[in-house]
């Protein structure tokens with residue numbers, strides 16, 4: 001049975017649960033459930049703190065898990081990213097009181113508060129900056145005002161929390177993070193491959209739509225260039241032998257632009273439908 005670690009609370013948990021449900025796995029009935037067996041899919045889910053998930057997977061206790069890239073790097077364990085999951089995007093950045101810092105070299109000798117001390121220490125060492133790292137559990141933005149740090153390194157999504165605390169970002173982003181599926185390096189597990197393919201299917205179904213249209217036969221090459229699909233568009237004959245029907249996958253975000261271009265080219269009966277599930 002494949003053993004999968006899933007975030008039990010926090011920013012990652014809801015989106016992770018939704019994605020697994022879309023991939024055809026059983027949904028947890030109660031938020032307090034810590035272990036759930038999905039006998040139909042031969043998978044056992046363990047609901048854990050996202051910060052701990054890398055530890056379990058790194059030790060090989062659990063086969064794969066969903067966590068944040070920043071949490072994986074912070075844990076400094078023997079686990080690697082298997083797949084980007086496309087949710088919980090954030091950046092990890094330096095911030096300080098408005099006007100205090102312009103670049104990272106000014107951090108030498110200063111106190112830096114963070115919840116990601118492993119990640120931060122590595123980054124500072126890479127830059128050769130000697131600063132004191134103060135490890136806090138959360139609400140890191142308050143640490144400067146309360147006098148335990150001079151600057152912070154924290155997760156920034158909208159930037160609203162920083163702004164409310166009278167702080168601003170400085171320096172380059174330390175890391176661009178998102179939710180990832182993690183596993184042990186070099187271990188290929190057939191059951192895990194099924195999970196990966198299913199999650200990839202969800203990602204593609206979320207990103208693409210199916211576009212159908214009719215076009216004059218002599219324009220099909222030009223139309224195919226507008227809708228190349230993943231491999232190649234399907235072209236089917238119509239009763240009127242001067243025309244063909246074309247079906248292709250198109251990126252959801254460019255649907256309307258592609259429809260306009262197809263229409264200008266002469267395509268008609270352009271239909272867009274969503275993809276419920278797929279295997280690529």
Ligand SMILES: Nc1ncnc2c1ncn2[C@@H]1O[C@H](COP(=O)(O)OP(=O)(O)OP(=O)(O)O)[C@@H](O)[C@H]1O
Nearest residue numbers: 009010011012050068069070088089090155157177
């Ligand atoms: N706005 C956000 N706040 C916090 N984490 C975020 C945000 N957006 C994305 N993330 C990601 O979520 C992960 C943190 O998960 P965690 O469960 O610790 O979140 P949390 O909501 O801060 O939980 P907690 O309430 O325990 O602090 C990281 O990978 C982080 O990059």
Ligand SMILES: O=P(O)(O)OC[C@H]1O[C@H](OP(=O)(O)OP(=O)(O)O)[C@H](O)[C@@H]1O
Nearest residue numbers: 138139140155156157158159160161162
């Ligand atoms: O850029 P924003 O959209 O404002 O989001 C970023 C903030 O959200 C998280 O805090 P969380 O609510 O998880 O509290 P915590 O710091 O106590 O973990 C994170 O630690 C930042 O403080």
Ligand SMILES: [Mg+2]
Nearest residue numbers: 010137138139
């Ligand atoms: Mg938090």
